[in-house]
Structure formats: structure tokens, C-alpha cells
Amino acid sequence: xxxxxxxxxxxxxxxxQGFLAEHCPMSxxxxxxxxxxxxxxxxxxxxxxxxxxxxxxxxxYGGLGLSYLELVVIAEELGRVVAPIxxxxxxxxxxxxxxxxGSIEQKERWLPKLAVGEVIGTFAMAEGHGRASAAGLATTxxxxxxxxxxxxxxxxxxAQIAIVVAKADDGDGAALYLVELDQAGVALDPQRTLDxxxxxxxxxxxxxxxxxxxxxxxxxxxxxxxxxxxxxxxxWEQVGGAQASLEMAKEYAMGRYAFGRPIASxxxxxxxxxxxxxxxxxxxSNCYYGAWALNADAAELPLAAATAxxxxxxxxxxxxxxxxxxHGGMGYTWEFDCQFLYRRSKLLSVNIGSEGQWQDxxxxxxxxxxxx
Amino acid sequence: MDFNDTAEEAAxxxxxxxxxxxxxxxxxxxxxxxxxxxAQLWQKRKYDAGWACIRWPKEYGGRDAxxxxxxxxxxxxxxxxxxxxxxxxxxxxxxxxxxxAWAADEQKLRLLPKMASGEEIWCQxxxxxxxxxxxxxxxxxxxxxxDEWVINGQKIWTSGAHYCDYGILVxxxxxxxxxxKGLSYFFVDMHSPGIEIKAIKQLSGDANFNEVYFTDVRIxxxxxxxxxxxxxxxxxxxxMHERASxxxxxxxxxxxxLLQLARTVTIDDKPAIxxxxxxxxxxxxxxxxxxxxxTGYRSLSALSRGEMPGPENSxxxxxxxxxxxxxxxxxxxxxxxxxxxxxxxxxxxxxLFQGTYMGIPGFRIAGGTDEIMANIIAERxxxxxxxxxxxKGIPFSEVPTGT
Numbered sequence: 079x080x081x082x083x084x085x086x087x088x089x090x091x092x093x094x095q096g097f098l099a100e101h102c103p104m105s106x107x108x109x110x111x112x113x114x115x116x117x118x119x120x121x122x123x124x125x126x127x128x129x130x131x132x133x134x135x136x137x138x139y140g141g142l143g144l145s146y147l148e149l150v151v152i153a154e155e156l157g158r159v160v161a162p163i164x165x166x167x168x169x170x171x172x173x174x175x176x177x178x179x180g181s182i183e184q185k186e187r188w189l190p191k192l193a194v195g196e197v198i199g200t201f202a203m204a205e206g207h208g209r210a211s212a213a214g215l216a217t218t219x220x221x222x223x224x225x226x227x228x229x230x231x232x233x234x235x236x237a238q239i240a241i242v243v244a245k246a247d248d249g250d251g252a253a254l255y256l257v258e259l260d261q262a263g264v265a266l267d268p269q270r271t272l273d274x275x276x277x278x279x280x281x282x283x284x285x286x287x288x289x290x291x292x293x294x295x296x297x298x299x300x301x302x303x304x305x306x307x308x309x310x311x312x313x314w315e316q317v318g319g320a321q322a323s324l325e326m327a328k329e330y331a332m333g334r335y336a337f338g339r340p341i342a343s344x345x346x347x348x349x350x351x352x353x354x355x356x357x358x359x360x361x362x363s364n365c366y367y368g369a370w371a372l373n374a375d376a377a378e379l380p381l382a383a384a385t386a387x388x389x390x391x392x393x394x395x396x397x398x399x400x401x402x403x404x405h406g407g408m409g410y411t412w413e414f415d416c417q418f419l420y421r422r423s424k425l426l427s428v429n430i431g432s433e434g435q436w437q438d439x440x441x442x443x444x445x446x447x448x449x450x
Numbered sequence: 451m452d453f454n455d456t457a458e459e460a461a462x463x464x465x466x467x468x469x470x471x472x473x474x475x476x477x478x479x480x481x482x483x484x485x486x487x488x489a490q491l492w493q494k495r496k497y498d499a500g501w502a503c504i505r506w507p508k509e510y511g512g513r514d515a516x517x518x519x520x521x522x523x524x525x526x527x528x529x530x531x532x533x534x535x536x537x538x539x540x541x542x543x544x545x546x547x548x549x550x551a552w553a554a555d556e557q558k559l560r561l562l563p564k565m566a567s568g569e570e571i572w573c574q575x576x577x578x579x580x581x582x583x584x585x586x587x588x589x590x591x592x593x594x595x596x597d598e599w600v601i602n603g604q605k606i607w608t609s610g611a612h613y614c615d616y617g618i619l620v621x622x623x624x625x626x627x628x629x630x631k632g633l634s635y636f637f638v639d640m641h642s643p644g645i646e647i648k649a650i651k652q653l654s655g656d657a658n659f660n661e662v663y664f665t666d667v668r669i670x671x672x673x674x675x676x677x678x679x680x681x682x683x684x685x686x687x688x689x690m691h692e693r694a695s696x697x698x699x700x701x702x703x704x705x706x707x708l709l710q711l712a713r714t715v716t717i718d719d720k721p722a723i724x725x726x727x728x729x730x731x732x733x734x735x736x737x738x739x740x741x742x743x744x745t746g747y748r749s750l751s752a753l754s755r756g757e758m759p760g761p762e763n764s765x766x767x768x769x770x771x772x773x774x775x776x777x778x779x780x781x782x783x784x785x786x787x788x789x790x791x792x793x794x795x796x797x798x799x800x801x802l803f804q805g806t807y808m809g810i811p812g813f814r815i816a817g818g819t820d821e822i823m824a825n826i827i828a829e830r831x832x833x834x835x836x837x838x839x840x841x842k843g844i845p846f847s848e849v850p851t852g853t
Contacts, residue, residue: 079452079453079454079455079456079459079518079521079747080451080452080751081451081453081744081747081748081750081751082451082748082751083451084451147451328832328834331834332834332835339835339838340835342834342835343834343835343836343837343838344837345821345824345825345828345837347834348824348825348828348829348832348834349821349824349825349828351828351832351834352768352824352825352827352828352832353824355765355827355831355832356765356768356769356827359741359745359762359765360737360738360741360742360745360765360769361741363740363741363742363743363744363745363747363748364737364740364741364744366451366744366748367453367740367744369451370451370452370453371453373451374452374453374454384733385736385737385740385741388733388734388737389737389738389740389741392734392737434726434730436733437729437730437733437734438726438729438730438733440729440733440736440737441723441729441732441733441736444709444736445723
């Protein structure tokens with residue numbers, strides 16, 4: 079047993095921190111938040127040049143063929159700086175879906191482009207408010223043409239391909255489809271978003287040409303597997319954001335004086351920050367386990383992923399809201415950076431399903447392993 | 451990173467598993483023995499076969515095992531929840547590492563093997579009626595008389611004092627210097643003349659703790675650990691081990707027991723485990739428990755390198771104790787009206803949840819209250835400043851006190 083990252087992985091972390099300090103200070107997040115652009119295109123290109131988008135893609139498809147332990151290191155650092163790029167959509171979801179279920183032809187066609195960031199991918203599941211289900215899917219496939227409407231498609235306006243969950247062509251089950259977005263049957267309309275640094279869109283499919291990904295009818299199980307894998311990666315981003323929230327709160331509390339002393343010396347503030355530390359530490363430790371289970375494709379992955387996801391979601395929410403509280407009035411201003419973390423924490427927590435949904439999956443995983 | 455056993459670890463696990471299978475005492479063997487006798491029987495059996503205090507050096511009764519091997523053994527022992535134990539934790543978990551760091555070689559060779567075998571049991575004499583969270587405010591005094599020290603005063607919250615052979619003791623040797631600088635650290639024979647022990651009845655009705663009175667108790671100077679005036683530093687080293695060893699979170703309600711209860715009781719004629727509100731709560735507790743487990747594993751790497759348990763270990767008790775309280779309370783809610791009954795025959799898990807509910811308030815206080823633990827994390831891990839203090843830089847004798 080070994081519970082540490084390797085020396086090479088720690089070096090990668092240092093390198094990533096140095097790179098992001100230079101190319102993704104909070105001012106870059108602010109620029110996207112304030113501006114017209116949907117993402118930081120320059121940062122995206124640089125991240126791709128660093129090879130981060132290619133991390134786990136096998137070498138035969140133009141990737142680096144590294145492990146998920148390298149990818150989680152990058153995920154944490156991107157989460158820490160609230161990077162305004164479509165990394166989670168393209169890497170954790172679209173690329174993963176292709177690795178998981180793509181045919182050799184599909185992999186050969188898309189993975190090399192995803193690896194270099196030339197193609198941005200996304201994932202389209204939600205159709206309205208509330209929890210999605212296989213039976214409730216209204217998007218249908220007919221002879222390889224999709225019709226229906228998906229909402230809250232992250233980074234949809236800048237993506238070239240989407241992995242769409244729809245009712246299967248044959249039978250009642252669900253299936254995953256790969257849809258090229260630049261075609262006549264596809265309309266993308268921006269939706270105003272909680273986190274302006276990450277655009278979301280409504281995706282209207284009107285007989286859009288689509289390719290089946292994996293086998294038909296097993297799409298729901300495939301979707302769950304994809305989400306389990308993505309959940310570990312999301313959780314690492316969330317842990318990074320939670321840690322950044324704690325550090326921001328600490329720095330402010332040390333420098334802010336009230337009644338003649340730093341507010342960081344009051345127990346009410348100390349205990350708040352100690353609670354952030356506790357939540358973040360527990361979440362990080364669960365993420366270690368999740369990273370191992372993902373990398374080893376272990377049978378425990380559903381439980382490990384849900385555990386990492388629930389604790390990271392809770393840690394980020396707590397740390398980002400209490401960071402604002404620690405700042406007092408200034409924390410509530412547009413001018414301060416607290417908002418970036420607060421916005422992103424909620425965005426990440428609903429992007430692949432709510433805390434409640436993952437709590438439910440966690441108990442299901444325990445009950446299933448108990449029955450097995 | 452690899453959460454699986456290496457070949458070597460798997461072999462060790464198999465060895466431990468096989469030995470436990472053949473040697474765990476049967477209910478018949480334990481029948482009629484008291485808590486201490488049961489624990490001693492099992493400890494001696496482990497010691498004789500080389501399975502006691504395995505991380506200790508061989509010369510002290512251990513087997514020079516690694517931290518990972520200790521975890522493997524703990525995991526295998528945990529498969530036998532009815533194993534006796536609990537009385538050696540303070541000695542083996544706290545006094546032993548302190549002795550290893552500060553005692554003379556001859557003392558270590560004499561005391562540690564008997565501690566490992568369970569023949570001699572140790573207790574901790576730190577807290578006082580006026581010195582709890584502010585431990586360094588303790589007043590029990592020691593005065594030098596030739597080669598001996600004469601101790602007068604009172605200690606409190608001493609677990610197991612009535613059956614212990616030795617105690618680790620912090621006393622004030624100089625009231626005229628600043629609070630933390632006037633303390634010294636000793637170990638004391640609990641059978642010494644002048645020691646009087648009185649049980650404290652807890653709110654649960656049990657009596658696990660004691661008051662210990664010292665009247666002209668004489669301790670040889672050779673039983674001092676660390677220099678005169680260095681007692682606080684030695685005590686801190688003990689307390690860090692306390693936080694690591696209590697870190698497991700106290701006894702009582704385990705997640706599995708609660709899960710089992712949720713499967714058996716019903717809400718609207720369906721198993722409670724199918725109710726979404728119940729699932730959400732259970733999931734949260736599972737996450738915290740799992741987080742603690744893997745945090746513990748991660749700290750193994752530091753321990754394997756021989757580092758002291760750091761202030762990060764305060765997290766264990768701070769998380770586990772309140773969580774256990776909430777779980778016990780929730781378990782009784784799941785029973786609805788019958789939750790009020792605490793009866794070994796009638797209550798689920800033989801009354802475990804009611805018993806834990808009554809026992810757990812003590813765990814949130816023992817070994818550092820939740821609030822002190824949060825302060826330790828804030829100040830020693832995060833580096834936040836201390837509150838201004840009125841007792842700094844003045845002799846202890848001039849520090850304001852209550853009545």
C-alpha cells in the first residue's frame with residue numbers, strides 16, 4: 079500500500095502551479111466574467127500545448143498515455159485557479175466517453191483532435207429541471223438522427239462535438255450519441271449562467287445527424303459509468319477550489335483588523351477556518367481513494383467516486399460561502415474575487431448531478447456491494 | 451499511489467489473519483473474567499506470540515514492524531469486534547512513546563516490555579479541577595527533598611487509576627516563573643503511599659474516571675522525564691500521541707451498526723434505508739468516516755519516516771466524536787417511540803445506540819475538547835494568531851484565578 083503521489087507527479091504539480099500562476103491569475107477569470115468571450119481561448123491553447131488535454135489519451139491516438147493520477151493533479155490545480163476553460167466538459171466528459179465507449183474509428187477520428195485541444199467536446203444530458211432518468215428522456219433517435227432539446231450544456235457554444243444521452247433507436251433503453259455541432263439540424267442558444275466564466279447553452283436537435291457511441295440500449299449504464307469516472311475528476315477540481323477558498327479567507331483574516339487585532343485571532347473566525355480545513359482534508363483523502371479506484375478501474379469505483387464527489391461538493395460549498403462571510407462586506411462586492419469561487423462551486427456541484435443524487439448513488443453502491 | 455497490498459504486505463496480512471483465527475479467545479475462555487482480566491489475557495497471548503505493540507523495537511517487546519503493518523494488523527483485528535481491550539491505550543499509546551523519547555535506557559528496558567505484555571497498566575495524571583483546556587495552569591506541586599520530590603495536590607479525569615500500576619504525571623515545580631516554564635514531568639508508582647483514588651460517577655451512570663489525591667507522595671528524581679522546567683514540552687509530546695490514539699473516534703456507534711438498523715426499521719412500511727432523507731444522512735457520515743480513514747492512511751507515510759504525529763492528527767477526534775453523537779441520536783429517531791427504551795434484550799444492537807448517546811459527550815471533552823482541537827488546527831496547522839492572553843509573561847503565582 080502506498081498513499082502518496084510519486085515524485086514525478088509532485089513535480090508535475092509544481093510545474094502546473096508555476097504555469098497557472100503565470101497564465102491564469104484571477105484577473106484572467108475576471109476578464110472572462112466581465113467580457114464577451116465565453117472562455118479564455120489563449121489559456122486553452124496553452125493548456126493544450128502543455129499536453130494537459132492529452133494526459134490520459136493513449137499514445138496511439140495522439141495522447142500522452144499517462145495515468146489518471148497525473149490527470150487529477152492537473153484537475154486540482156485548474157480548480158484552484160478557477161480556470162475559465164472548457165476542461166471539464168472536453169476532458170472529463172467528452173474525451174472520457176470516447177475512451178470508454180468509442181469504436182476504433184471514432185477514437186481515431188476524434189481523440190487526436192481532442193488531445194491537442196483543436197476540438198472541444200461537451201456532454202448533453204439534462205432536458206429540463208429535476209433529476210434525469212432513462213425513462214424520462216424526451217430526446218429520441220431515429221435512424222441515426224436525433225430530435226429533442228437539451229439544456230444547460232456546458233461550453234456548448236464553443237464545442238465542436240457533444241456526447242448526447244438520448245432514447246435509443248431501438249427499444250426503450252438509452253444510448254449515447256456523438257453529435258457534430260456544426261450542422262443544419264443543430265441550434266445552440268446561450269443560456270445566462272450562474273458562473274459567467276463558463277458558458278452554458280440550450281441545444282436544439284432537429285433530426286441532427288448522430289453516431290451511436292457504444293452499444294444501444296446500454297446507454298444508461300454507460301452514462302452512469304462515465305459519470306462515475308468524471309465524478310472523481312470533478313471532485314479533484316472541487317477540492318482545488320475549496321483549498322483556494324480557505325487560503326483566500328486566511329489571507330484576508332490575517333490582514334484585516336477589528337477591535338485592535340487581526341480577525342484571524344478571534345475564535346469565531348478560527349473555528350470557521352478550522353472547519354474548512356477539516357472538510358477539505360476529508361474530501362481530499364476521499365479523492366485519493368477515488369483517484370486510485372479510477373486509475374485501477376477497481377470494482378469499488380462507484381462507491382469511491384460518490385464518496386469523493388459528495389465530500390468535495392460539500393467542502394467547496396462550505397469554504398466558498400464562508401470565505402465571503404470571512405471577508406465581510408467587501409466579500410460581497412464585484413471587485414473582490416470571492417465571487418469566482420462561490421459561483422464555480424455551485425456550477426461544479428450541479429454540472430454532473432447534485433449532492434443529493436450522489437448521496438443516493440453512494441448508498442446504492444454500499445447496498446449493492448453488500449448484496450454481492 | 452496504490453491502495454492494494456504489495457506481495458510482502460499480503461503475506462503479512464495472511465500471517466496475521468491465520469494467527470488471529472487460531473488465537474482469538476473464545477467466549478468460554480473470557481467467561482467470568484472482569485474487563486481488566488479479559489484484556490490482560492488477550493494482551494499476554496499477543497505478546498507471547500509477537501503480536502503486541504508490533505511497531506516497537508524488539509528489545510522493548512515489539513517486532514520492529516512498519517506503520518503499514520500496524521494498519522494491516524488493526525484491520526484484521528477489527529474483524530473481531532468482541533475482542534477485549536481498551537485498558538492499555540494510555541500506556542501503550544501515550545506513555546510508551548513519551549518514555550521512548552525521554553526515559554533512561556535502563557528504565558525503558560524495565561518498563562516497556564511489561565507494558566507491552568499487559569502485565570503493568572498505565573494511566574495519565576494531567577488534568578486538574580482548575581486546569582482542563584488550560585492544562586498548563588495546573589497546581590499540583592512538587593518540592594525537591596534530597597534525591598526525591600514530594601508531591602501534593604489533586605488530579606482528575608484519570609481513566610483506570612484504580613487498576614493502574616504507573617502513571618505519567620505533570621506537576622508544578624516552580625510557581626514563580628511563567629506558567630509553561632514551571633512544570634516538570636514524572637512517572638509515578640500508583641501504589642505509592644499518599645495516593646488516594648476516588649471514582650467519579652458520570653452522567654451515564656458509569657464510573658470510568660477518577661479523582662487522584664496526592665498527599666506527600668515521594669517520587670525518586672530518577673523518574674523525572676526531561677529537565678526540571680521542561681515538563682510542558684514533554685507533555686506536548688504525550689498529547690500529540692493522545693490525539694493520534696484517541697483519533698479513532700471513541701467507541702460506540704459504528705457506521706455499519708447504523709446501516710444495519712436502517713435496513714431493519716421501517717418508514718411508511720418500507721425499510722428506512724430506502725428513504726431519501728435517511729440516505730442523505732448516512733451518505734454524509736460515510737463520507738466523513740471514509741475521509742478520516744484515508745486521512746489516517748495518508749499520515750502513515752510521515753509516521754513510516756519516523757516523524758512525530760503532527761497537529762493534523764487533531765482532526766480525528768474533532769470529526770469522529772460529534773459525528774458519533776449525531777449518529778447515535780439519529781439511530782434512536784429511526785426507532786421512533788421505542789428509541790426511548792434502553793434495554794439489552796429489547797433494544798437494537800443490545801442498546802448500543804442508547805449507550806453511545808450517553809457515553810459520547812465525554813469523548814467530545816476527553817483529550818482536548820472540540821473547541822481546543824479546532825484551536826490547535828487553526829493555530830498550529832493553519833498558523834492563525836493566538837487570542838491575546840492575560841497570563842503571558844508573568845509568574846504563575848500572579849495569574850488571576852477564579853474561586
